[in-house]
Amino acid sequence: MLERHEALTLVHAHGDELEDLLAAAAALRDQHKGKIVTFSPKIFVPLTNLCRDFCGYCTFRKAPAEPGAKTMTLDEVLRVVRQGKSLGCTEVLFSLGDKPEAIYPEMKRFLEQRGQRRTLDYLYEACQVVLEETELLPHSNPGVMGKKDLQRLREVNISLGLMLENISDRLMRPGNAHDNAPDKKPALRLRTMEEAGKLRIPFTTGILIGIGETWEERIDSLFAIRDLQAHYGHIQEVIIQNFRVKPEIPMRHHPEPGPKEMLKTIALARLIFGGAMNIQAPPNLEPNNYELYLDAGINDWGGVSPLTPDFINPEAPWPALQSLREKSAAAGFQLKARLPIYPEFISQGERLLPRSLVPYVERLSGVDGLVKDGGPLGSLLTRSQRSEIRNQ
Numbered sequence: 017m018l019e020r021h022e023a024l025t026l027v028h029a030h031g032d033e034l035e036d037l038l039a040a041a042a043a044l045r046d047q048h049k050g051k052i053v054t055f056s057p058k059i060f061v062p063l064t065n066l067c068r069d070f071c072g073y074c075t076f077r078k079a080p081a082e083p084g085a086k087t088m089t090l091d092e093v094l095r096v097v098r099q100g101k102s103l104g105c106t107e108v109l110f111s112l113g114d115k116p117e118a119i120y121p122e123m124k125r126f127l128e129q130r131g132q133r134r135t136l137d138y139l140y141e142a143c144q145v146v147l148e149e150t151e152l153l154p155h156s157n158p159g160v161m162g163k164k165d166l167q168r169l170r171e172v173n174i175s176l177g178l179m180l181e182n183i184s185d186r187l188m189r190p191g192n193a194h195d196n197a198p199d200k201k202p203a204l205r206l207r208t209m210e211e212a213g214k215l216r217i218p219f220t221t222g223i224l225i226g227i228g229e230t231w232e233e234r235i236d237s238l239f240a241i242r243d244l245q246a247h248y249g250h251i252q253e254v255i256i257q258n259f260r261v262k263p264e265i266p267m268r269h270h271p272e273p274g275p276k277e278m279l280k281t282i283a284l285a286r287l288i289f290g291g292a293m294n295i296q297a298p299p300n301l302e303p304n305n306y307e308l309y310l311d312a313g314i315n316d317w318g319g320v321s322p323l324t325p326d327f328i329n330p331e332a333p334w335p336a337l338q339s340l341r342e343k344s345a346a347a348g349f350q351l352k353a354r355l356p357i358y359p360e361f362i363s364q365g366e367r368l369l370p371r372s373l374v375p376y377v378e379r380l381s382g383v384d385g386l387v388k389d390g391g392p393l394g395s396l397l398t399r400s401q402r403s404e405i406r407n408q
Contacts, residue, residue, distance in 0.1 A: 017290045020239055026284060027231040034280060041283035041313030048291030049315040053344050054354040057337075057392045058107035058319035059100030059152075062327040063088055063142055064135060066123050067113025069197035072267040073227055073259055076328050077113050080122040087126055093142050096324065097150050103322045104392030106380050107174075107356040108152050110139060111327060114159030114199040136165050143172035151376055155220075155356035160199045163211045170217050171370055174357045174377060175252065177220035178212075180205050183240045184233040193227040193267065206240060213248025216368050218361045222255025222296070225281055226273035234281065238288050245289070250368075252358045253294035253316060256282050258301050260329055275305060279312040286313030294358055299340065300332040307343040316354075322392055337392055352386050353393055359385025 018026070029037045064087040067077035078085035097108055116123040117135055132138055136158060143154040153174040160178070161169070169176060183202045187194045194200040212219045223237045238254075245251040258273050273281075278297070286295050296316040299306035320334045335343075344351040355377065361368050362377055362385045369377065382388040 017242075018284070018287045020235065023235045023238075023284055023288055024232060026287075027235065027280070029280065030276075034276065037283050037287075038279060038312050041286035042311055044291045045286055045295070045313040045315055051349050052352055053310065053315055053317065053349040054294075054352050054386070055317040055340065056107045056319045056356055057103075057105045057353050057387065058109045058155075058321050058324075058356070059097050059105050060319070060321050060324040060327055061088065061093055061096065061108055061110050061142075062086070063093070063110050063112040063139060064116060064123070065113055065327070066116035066120055068115050068119045069113070069199050071197045071200065072193040072195070073224075073262075073265055073270075074328075075262050075265060075330070076111070080120055087123070088142075090142060090145055094145065094149055097146055097152060100321070100323045101150055101152055104353075104394070105321065105323065106153055106353070106387055106391060107319060108143075108146050108150075108154045109319055109356075110142065110154060110156040110158070112139060112156075112158055136161070136169070140168055140172060143169070147172055147373075147376060151379060153356050153376060153380065157220075160204045160208050161211075162208075163215070166208070166211050166215055166217060170215060171372065174355065174369070174373060175218040175220060175361075176212060178205060178208055179224060179255065179257070180209070180221050180237055180241060181224040182227065182229045182233055183237040184229055186233070187228055202240075206244070209241075209244055209251075210248070213244055213250045216248070216250055218252045218357050218368055219250050220253050220255065221251060222253075222257060223281075224257050224259060225278070226259035226271070227267070228270070235284070235288075238285055242289055245293070251293075252361050253296050254285055254289060255296045255298070255318065256285055256314075257298055260301055260332065262331060275302065275308065278302065279308060282309055282312035282314055292360075298326075300326055300334050301329060303332065303335070306335070307347050310344070310347045310349060317351075319356075341393065351393065353391035354386050355381055 065076055065078045139158055146154050155175045156173050157177045221241055258278050261272050294316050295314045296318045297309045297314050298318050341351040
């Protein structure tokens, strides 16, 4: 694995040096992961898009009076999850704003009507209902949390996630990406990740590139994650995600990271974390050439939904599973569906999962720890069949 000074030298790679860097990362991936690339067939559930943070790149968050502001009822959650189940999905990805009840009386009233005090309480109830009613596997990204909330959500989530995004406090200064986002303070996010490690929660994290960080800050962010992984061993995947310009965001004139920058970051992440780590990059944020990420060392496409859009990046539709399979195959890889917990974590059983959740995982996983019978890849539906299910 690379050390920090080596990584900082390699950020200057270009031309033949960059090709050598990509080749080294891909070879390391092949040595440990072979020629299989995975994805998680998911239903994207935006439980609430109310949020107390105002990030410069975000279109997901809304204020109560804005068009599109929405907190889903449990009936709405179950309706979309059941549709996803009929399409072969196994993961229910809950995304939500961070602590909206702290600034919005409307959210407080919604929670009080349910006999709850916090959005995290409502998330717990939604995850519990999904488990009990559909037997699909919740994975939640609820923002910064303390030990008690992590302990509680662990009982109803197969895995949890929180993007570090970047370790730099500089991005919280006025005019920067996180200047009005109290929950994006790096120390708070690292503390949440550390507490998850102490509790042995299978965890997803990663960095967001192109939001004004320097290469040094980007590398330091990856090493901060590696340090946590070395200490606790709970991080199951690292996401490298690229910033996308949207016309309505404060950062609408900010340049996006180019394809070579993305490839270089992925390759450096692979070499920093080694061959065993699962490195992921979302295919919908580079729709024309996402298969090139395989040349840089990824082994996972992340969650891809045959039903719901990417509510964080609604302008970027998921690739069709048939296309994802064909492009992966053209690059020499076999596409396989996984659960929101990776096989190497499943094999550790009750060390990483509450006993009550083990049967849910066993019901959906095959002997290889991946989705039994291939999930949605086992019988790809036609576009008209998918449309019929969506309209039910």
